[in-house]
Amino acid sequence: MMDEIMEMFSYPFIVRAVVVGVMVSLCASLLGVNLVLKRYANIGDGLSHVGFGALSIALSLNALPAMTKYFRIEPLPFTIVMVVLLAFLILRISENSKINSDSAIALVSTASFTIGVMFISMTTGMNTDVCNTLFGTILAMSKRDVYLSVVLSAVVLFLYIFFYHKIFAITFDENFARATGIRVNIYNMLLALLTAFTIVLGMRIMGSLLISSIVVIPALSSMRLFKTYKLVIVSSAVLSVVCFLVGITISYMNKTPTGASVVAVNLTVFFLVSATAYFKRSILR
Secondary structure, three states: OHHHHHHHOOOHHHHHHHHHHHHHHHHHHHHHHHHHHOOOOHHHHHHHHHHHHHHHHHHHHHOOHHHHOOOOOOHHHHHHHHHHHHHHHHHHHHHHOOOOHHHHHHHHHHHHHHHHHHHHHHOOOOOHHHHHHHHOOHHHOOHHHHHHHHHHHHHHHHHHHHOHHHHHHHHHOHHHHHHOOOOHHHHHHHHHHHHHHHHHHHHHHHOOOOOOHHHHHHHHHHHHHOOOHHHHHHHHHHHHHHHHHHHHHHHHHHOOOHHHHHHHHHHHHHHHHHHHHHHHHHHHO
16 A cells, blocks of 8 residues: 555655645635634635636636637636635625525526536537536646645735634624624635635535535544644644545556545444534533
């Protein structure tokens, strides 16, 4: 088994995927705790649909000779910009209208997914690039994507740690945070911004249909293991990174899709933790 693992890391594309995957898993697990506690976990799924729509538009336009004659859209930067803008739009809709957050996420994500499908059907069709966007592939990470992903992941981690106490405050009680002078809207936008970065960066490996799972599942597992916020944060980060590494190893050895393998490991851990917690409660009764 060790020989196979050593062989796996001899391939540059797998090393790139592991570097980006570990960084994204770490960011997703930290943000996931706050999103779950704020009952805002659906934003990960919604932004992944937005990411699919944006990436589909970029790939479709790049497939048109008339467009590429004058300019070419860089898919990853374009997707990041669009997801960030629509993450802010979701917040504005939910804060300044009668539409609640879940409905705002559903509205924007459905519209984005529909636009993406329309662009695909009129230009490139369901080609390999589109399937990679939906389901993810470790072959999709170029060196430039890796550099951009590592830099943005580092920015996400830095901002999360730097504004840790403010994010903690708005997570548990927005009214109290507002009363103490914290600008709640600004930090909600910051949380949405960090989530948008993380979702887009993880889409290349996990796919737009599965990326939200690594935001939510490690947080849920950790909440069944620990009761304090800091322990949940640390546990979620450790579980997420370990599950990603185990998942990508299983993917390589069994030739299974990377994203699905990582999610399967996360789900296995969640069910084991839940079963352990259930039996523990039963014994203590």
